Amino acid sequence: MSKKQVVTILILVLLCAAILIFPLMTIRDSEFGGADGQxxxxxxxxxxxxxxxxxxxxxxxxxxTESLLFCLQTALGAIVIGFGFGxxxxxxxYRAEEAV
Amino acid sequence: MKTKFTRPERRLLAASCAVPITAALCTNAGAMHIMEGxxxxxxxxxxxxxxLPFVVWGLIAMRKIVxxxxxxxxxxxxxxxxxxxxxxxxxxxxxxxxxxxxxTGLGAVLFGPAPMxxxxxxxxxxxxxxxxHGGLTTLGANTFSMAIAGPFVSFGVYRLCRKLKVNRLVSVxxxxxxxxxxxxxxxxxxLALAHPGEQGVxxxxxxxxxVFALTQIPLAIVEGILSAIVLMMLESFAKPELREIGFLQxxxxxx
Numbered sequence: 001m002s003k004k005q006v007v008t009i010l011i012l013v014l015l016c017a018a019i020l021i022f023p024l025m026t027i028r029d030s031e032f033g034g035a036d037g038q039x040x041x042x043x044x045x046x047x048x049x050x051x052x053x054x055x056x057x058x059x060x061x062x063x064x065t066e067s068l069l070f071c072l073q074t075a076l077g078a079i080v081i082g083f084g085f086g087x088x089x090x091x092x093x094y095r096a097e098e099a100v
Numbered sequence: 101m102k103t104k105f106t107r108p109e110r111r112l113l114a115a116s117c118a119v120p121i122t123a124a125l126c127t128n129a130g131a132m133h134i135m136e137g138x139x140x141x142x143x144x145x146x147x148x149x150x151x152l153p154f155v156v157w158g159l160i161a162m163r164k165i166v167x168x169x170x171x172x173x174x175x176x177x178x179x180x181x182x183x184x185x186x187x188x189x190x191x192x193x194x195x196x197x198x199x200x201x202x203x204t205g206l207g208a209v210l211f212g213p214a215p216m217x218x219x220x221x222x223x224x225x226x227x228x229x230x231x232x233h234g235g236l237t238t239l240g241a242n243t244f245s246m247a248i249a250g251p252f253v254s255f256g257v258y259r260l261c262r263k264l265k266v267n268r269l270v271s272v273x274x275x276x277x278x279x280x281x282x283x284x285x286x287x288x289x290x291l292a293l294a295h296p297g298e299q300g301v302x303x304x305x306x307x308x309x310x311v312f313a314l315t316q317i318p319l320a321i322v323e324g325i326l327s328a329i330v331l332m333m334l335e336s337f338a339k340p341e342l343r344e345i346g347f348l349q350x351x352x353x354x355x
Contacts, residue, residue, distance in 0.1 A: 001333070001336045001337075005332060005336065008332070009329050009332060009333075012325050012328070012329055013329065015325060016322045016325050016326060019318050019321060019322050020191050020192060020318075020322060022194070022318075023192045023193055023194045023318070024192050026194075027194070035197050035198065035199040035311055035312055035315045035316075038197055038311045039134075039135070039138075039291060039308060039311050039312065040135060040138070042291075042307050042308060042311055043138060043291070043295050046295055046296075046297030046298070046299065046304055046307065047295040047297050050138075050295065052135070052136065052137030052138055053137050053140075053141065053237075055136060055137060066231065066232075069230050069231050070188050070190075070231065071188075073184055073185075073187075073188040073226060073227070073231070074184075074185050074188040074189065076181070076184060077180075077181040077182065077183075077184030077185035077186075077188070078181070078185055079181075080177055080178060080180070080181035080184075081178050081181045081182060081185065084174050084175070084177065084178040084181075085178075085333065085337065087174065088174075088334075088337035088338045088341075089337050091337075092336075092337050
């Protein structure tokens, strides 16, 4: 990767971070609950008689366990991506003819 | 990637298409970001049935990639992992609520939309079973929005942008962002169809769009940017693979 590309990537990452941080800084009185929870409320509002007819088989007992499982999901994905890029980067580095 | 089907595969695909027609027999029903139990049975089953041909098509396409493009398997796995990671990250948005991106757009741009139907469904299954996020009864509807409709839009938008001679990275960014956004529009439509209330489907859809789409706009932009970054890295490190799946070669010919 050229220096220019690295700089571009860094700028883009910062931009992403800015987009995500902006609401956290500007909206003070919100817990940032999930949008699907809000949808539940909307359903309760327009369709008050509706009762869900199925429940999740495994409901994480609390926020901590749920965050564990979400971390697990991210970690599994990150391992594969990291492995992939590690492999590709090393291959390019050690095999001169690949560097087309 | 364009897939040509062999005879047994075509038959399998046709058989799977028969299922939506005889939808009553279908048990594969569910959805992604729609909460467990929040779609009436009929809807849940119908969405599952609609998804089935796509998932079968996706499986066939994936088998083909594994058989003919051995080199690209790593790339395919990385695309799956990318969707895995992105859909686990709930992010704050301007509406004061959180939502997460889908991550299925990039894979659709590289491999075509079909394999993403399978990869996306795996993500949804994981979240539905372990995380109580989405649900098994809503798996079909959620697969349709996140793993089928979104990727198809991404793929189409990417092709369109390239035709219009937009820079490749910019095209990928736009394609992934729009695919992500479209996923949530579909979710809103699905919920509106299931819960029209007294105000009718359209008014109800506007309400759900307000919940999902508004939250999603900044996140969609972030997904677009991230996808472009990943592609930028892939372009400098994985050229042989990208040529192998026809992603780069075609570009060279066109340009």
